[in-house]
Amino acid sequence: MKCVICHGEDIQVQDIREELKVKNDIVYVQIHIPVCRTCGERYYDRRTIRYLEDIERKLKQEKGKLKEVGKILVYT
Numbered sequence: 001m002k003c004v005i006c007h008g009e010d011i012q013v014q015d016i017r018e019e020l021k022v023k024n025d026i027v028y029v030q031i032h033i034p035v036c037r038t039c040g041e042r043y044y045d046r047r048t049i050r051y052l053e054d055i056e057r058k059l060k061q062e063k064g065k066l067k068e069v070g071k072i073l074v075y076t
Helices: 046-060
Strands: 011-022 025-036
8 A cells, every 4th residue: 555645665654643622621542543744744544533523522421431631721
């Protein structure tokens, strides 16, 4: 498989953290997908997209379990 962006051939399956924004929060979700090691292009299959959409829907309904790792404060 060649990368559609850089046409490189170094595409490997990696564990990455996808970022979902829910209201004022950022939630990181660990997923396992192919990534071009040359340019960083990510390749999502339908199953992974449905998984991320499911998690986002649960978070918006406040049904997801979250672990607080840190805080970001904004000075106004």
